[in-house]
Amino acid sequence: MALSQQDVFNIDFHQFMDSEKDQSSMELAQEFGLSLKDVKNLKEKLNRS
Template sequence: MRFGDKQSMNIHGDRLYGMDFHQFIERESEATTIELASEFGLTLRDVQNLKRKLERS
């Protein structure tokens, strides 16, 4: 039987775009910012630039 997009979203309803944010929040307390950034494919410089941009706005 074929699954539609809506059915597959219902099966994995706790995730948004394949990302489990609860797992990210749990890891945030345990991991350093460098480890978290590397999971998303960001460098430390990218994280620092994002922090600067957020402080300005």
């Protein structure tokens, strides 16, 4: 059974999507405890779906 992105990062995607509209990548990384690369990857995956 494959892990979902939510399992890997342990974040609420709805909260991430709401926050990404108003915050910079640096702010998102700090808020969710992610690296800037992780934030970039999440944004790319969200834009593809």
